[in-house]
Amino acid sequence: MTLTSAKSLLLSITIFFSILPAPSFSFDIERSFLQCFTSGSGNSNLTSGIVFTKSSSSYNHLLQSFIRNLRFSDNSVPKPNLIVTPREILHIQNAVLCAKKHGLQARVVSGGHDYEGLSYVSDVPFLIIDLVNLRSITIDIKSDSAWIEAGAALGELYYAIAKHSKIHGFPAGTCPTVGVGGHLSGGGFGTIFRKYGLAADQIMMPRL
């Protein structure tokens, strides 16, 4: 073999390897995560409608639904390997444990109003826990209290209170689509905060 043909063979080998599809690291993680998630409950159908991989038909729709700052929709911005939409606390526990096992960072989305994208962008491989299905609100006027799941929106909370009472309210922000999870954990000020303080001054986090 001449030097030239050896060089061209080397080049063609190099090209041959470089155009082969990269090993599907992402696919392996997703498959293994799904196994981990289901084994946490012993129910093999558990992931259906709850865990969405990049190949799920609903993945893009779901992702776009909480990306409020469209700058982060761009293809150059890293996207989550998985989106988990828990329907009960067990699903959150499974998602966190399996994320840790697979070296995935977990990001939590409540109302998606973090315009810096903290709830749905990361520089390392990650998954999103989207609380969209955990938004129940139970009002107890007798004890002047309410139990709110973190995926509820402020507008839903105000509406639920108004349905029970004409004289009760809750001191929080003005935008009805802001999520309770991000708003209450970050302070939360609104039109009656001079008298009643921040939303965070009025809440208790349950120990689970």
Ligand SMILES: Cc1cc2nc3c(=O)[nH]c(=O)nc-3n(C[C@H](O)[C@H](O)[C@H](O)COP(=O)(O)OP(=O)(O)OC[C@H]3O[C@@H](n4cnc5c(N)ncnc54)[C@H](O)[C@@H]3O)c2cc1C
């Ligand atoms: C249009 C608009 C109007 C606004 N009006 C007001 C206002 O009147 N008063 C005011 O105080 N603020 C206001 N804000 C700011 C808003 O309160 C914050 O951006 C808040 O963090 C948004 O919460 P979210 O759940 O909607 O956002 P997300 O993007 O879902 O979450 C925000 C942050 O909280 C974290 N997070 C969310 N849920 C949880 C959870 N359950 N557990 C742990 N971490 C969680 C996320 O990971 C992220 O880091 C406004 C924002 C917008 C865009």
